[in-house]
Amino acid sequence: MHPLARIALALGLAFLYGPILLLVVYSFNESRLVTVWGGFSTRWYAALLADSALVAATTVTLKVALASASLATVLGTLAAFALDRRRLPGRPLLSGLVYAPMVMPEVITGLSLLLLFVGLGIDRGLVTIVIAHATFTLSFVAVVVQARLRSIDRSLLEAAADLGAPPEQVFFTVTLPLIAPAVIAGFLLAFTLSMDDLVIASFVSGPGATTLPMRLYSQVRLGVTPEINAISTLLIAAVSLGVLAASLIAARRGRAAGVPV
Amino acid sequence: MTTASPASPPATGHLRFERVAKRFGAVTAVAEVSLDLAAGEFFCLLGPSGCGKSTLLRMLAGFEEPSAGRILLDGQDLAGTPPHRRPVNMMFQSYALFPHMSVAGNVAYGLRQAGMPAAERDARVAEMLRLVRMEEYAGRRPDRLSGGQRQRVALARALARRPRVLLLDEPLGALDRSLREATQGELRALQRRLGTTFVVVTHDPAEAMTLADRIGVMEGGRLVQVGRADALYERPASRFVAGLLGDATLIPGTLGAGGAGERRALDTALGRLEGFDAHGAGPEGAPGLLVLRPERLAPRPDGELPGTVLDATYLGDRVMLRVATAAGPVLRAAVPAGGAVPEPGAALRLGYAPEAAALVPEGPVSAGAPA
Numbered sequence: 001m002h003p004l005a006r007i008a009l010a011l012g013l014a015f016l017y018g019p020i021l022l023l024v025v026y027s028f029n030e031s032r033l034v035t036v037w038g039g040f041s042t043r044w045y046a047a048l049l050a051d052s053a054l055v056a057a058t059t060v061t062l063k064v065a066l067a068s069a070s071l072a073t074v075l076g077t078l079a080a081f082a083l084d085r086r087r088l089p090g091r092p093l094l095s096g097l098v099y100a101p102m103v104m105p106e107v108i109t110g111l112s113l114l115l116l117f118v119g120l121g122i123d124r125g126l127v128t129i130v131i132a133h134a135t136f137t138l139s140f141v142a143v144v145v146q147a148r149l150r151s152i153d154r155s156l157l158e159a160a161a162d163l164g165a166p167p168e169q170v171f172f173t174v175t176l177p178l179i180a181p182a183v184i185a186g187f188l189l190a191f192t193l194s195m196d197d198l199v200i201a202s203f204v205s206g207p208g209a210t211t212l213p214m215r216l217y218s219q220v221r222l223g224v225t226p227e228i229n230a231i232s233t234l235l236i237a238a239v240s241l242g243v244l245a246a247s248l249i250a251a252r253r254g255r256a257a258g259v260p261v
Numbered sequence: 262m263t264t265a266s267p268a269s270p271p272a273t274g275h276l277r278f279e280r281v282a283k284r285f286g287a288v289t290a291v292a293e294v295s296l297d298l299a300a301g302e303f304f305c306l307l308g309p310s311g312c313g314k315s316t317l318l319r320m321l322a323g324f325e326e327p328s329a330g331r332i333l334l335d336g337q338d339l340a341g342t343p344p345h346r347r348p349v350n351m352m353f354q355s356y357a358l359f360p361h362m363s364v365a366g367n368v369a370y371g372l373r374q375a376g377m378p379a380a381e382r383d384a385r386v387a388e389m390l391r392l393v394r395m396e397e398y399a400g401r402r403p404d405r406l407s408g409g410q411r412q413r414v415a416l417a418r419a420l421a422r423r424p425r426v427l428l429l430d431e432p433l434g435a436l437d438r439s440l441r442e443a444t445q446g447e448l449r450a451l452q453r454r455l456g457t458t459f460v461v462v463t464h465d466p467a468e469a470m471t472l473a474d475r476i477g478v479m480e481g482g483r484l485v486q487v488g489r490a491d492a493l494y495e496r497p498a499s500r501f502v503a504g505l506l507g508d509a510t511l512i513p514g515t516l517g518a519g520g521a522g523e524r525r526a527l528d529t530a531l532g533r534l535e536g537f538d539a540h541g542a543g544p545e546g547a548p549g550l551l552v553l554r555p556e557r558l559a560p561r562p563d564g565e566l567p568g569t570v571l572d573a574t575y576l577g578d579r580v581m582l583r584v585a586t587a588a589g590p591v592l593r594a595a596v597p598a599g600g601a602v603p604e605p606g607a608a609l610r611l612g613y614a615p616e617a618a619a620l621v622p623e624g625p626v627s628a629g630a631p632a
Contacts, residue, residue: 153355154356155354155355156357158324158353161344162349164375166347171375174359
């Protein structure tokens with residue numbers, strides 16, 4: 001690699017990950033002062049467990065992520081399956097409509113959902129966050145699953161039908177096992193996206209349903225503490241693991257099935 | 262599901278196409294095909310890609326419905342019967358083995374769908390794998406098999422349900438040459454033993470001639486000629502069929518008096534030549550073509566075709582001569598190797614038996630050739 005290219009790459013990576021690295025490093029800071037290094041310690045991680053509000057927010061976040069990712073996975077997979085039908089009328093428009101929420105500003109999505117819930121008289125809380133998160137992560141699941149569906153050899157589905165499988169059996173015995181890696185990857189993606197989200201959750205949550213990003217945000221406004229750094233580091237670790245697992249599963253199972261990924 | 266005993270010919274597997282057509286929008290993929298297949302017949306649909314042969318096969322399997330006409334299996338109209346309820350099975354060109362199942366799982370798939378009890382199913386899977394000599398690979402995944410092994414598993418899977426008709430889409434297309442030849446023989450022997458009706462689609466004339474009892478040649482969605490390999494080779498009904506099966510020199514001319522089933526004259530640039538008109542090449546005065554197969558042309562002192570040897574190519578079992586005629590056409594003649602071979606530049610007369618030279622209509626298409 002050319003020396004200039006090396007420098008460019010180093011600068012780029014520093015720009016991307018420098019702030020995060022700083023945060024991770026300071027989460028192991030002994031000192032209570034955020035900007036002064038006082039030696040290595042894990043005391044702030046221990047302190048997290050004692051913070052009951054933080055533990056509660058974490059529980060809410062995990063519940064929401066699990067429920068919304070499950071919902072989004074089922075709906076997103078069904079959407080991808082429907083969009084994969086070649087004889088579906090108006091397919092380009094429909095797939096555009098499914099993918100649009102991915103680029104929709106979160107403020108708009110959050111606001112529109114808030115209006116909907118208020119209009120329908122639904123009490124805001126855990127359930128509304130789950131619905132809201134499922135709504136915006138569904139598109140991501142649909143994209144991942146549809147890419148996989150498109151790569152499946154059509155003659156496999158025809159062979160299953162030819163061997164006596166009615167359409168629903170074809171789906172459960174051939175289609176679903178072949179798209180399973182994408183479905184799992186889509187689930188993990190939806191899970192991490194839900195865990196990350198602040199804006200939409202802020203719009204649609206109600207009393208007693210504070211997610212971890214919401215909790216962090218409100219605490220930071222009172223000043224950055226080492227506990228914040230510690231919980232943020234854990235959040236980064238969880239999200240990275242989720243995304244890494246999603247891509248690994250997609251790649252490994254893809255090779256096993258002989259499908260290029 | 263019928264159980265075909267190898268000893269007696271099966272009573273089922275009789276296929277009948279009645280004016281079957283398939284249109285995709287404005288494109289006619291198959292036009293008015295009528296055809297009868299006997300139970301237990303090995304039939305081959307032969308033609309270039311896009312001739313409609315695969316569409317015809319897909320209509321049999323139920324993946325496409327005919328736009329017009331009927332397909333009858335043992336007298337029963339297949340219209341409206343979805344693929345999973347048809348007593349026919351297909352071996353796909355890509356083999357379409359399920360990548361997430363073992364070899365045994367693939368073969369068992371159709372039996373599982375039929376609700377066969379586990380013990381019987383296991384026995385049938387073992388029997389099928391023995392049939393194609395793949396017993397040792399029962400636990401393997403398809404991606405760990407060679408092309409020839411995959412082909413055999415696909416065959417076992419398609420046969421496991423004991424279909425009345427087995428459809429094979431370019432069954433040997435993905436195999437290399439030496440393996441293909443060995444597999445042709447195996448496929449032929451297997452079909453004889455099972456007595457199941459086989460319908461093969463191929464673009465390879467040699468494969469069709471090796472495998473099939475009868476061949477149906479398709480061109481542009483039409484079934485242009487049906488018959489045994491020798492009939493198609495010796496008595497082609499059109500220029501297309503003549504050129505598809507084997508090498509031939511075509512001499513254009515004007516047809517003399519006569520009709521189907523007679524020896525007729527053809528006035529050509531090489532003089533008045535005679536040939537056999539098997540299918541009705543056209544009325545007197547119409548343009549026609551004389552089909553001269555190289556191995557039916559022999560050097561003879563009294564031959565009716567004088568010419569000059571251009572070159573001689575030694576091919577081991579024969580020597581191929583190219584002979585220029587005064588009027589233009591270059592003739593190809595195969596003479597046995599080991600005999601006297603004329604030198605390039607030598608004058609030569611070639612002769613042939615008129616019964617061994619077919620007369621076909623002129624023209625690029627095989628218009629109205631009887632099926």
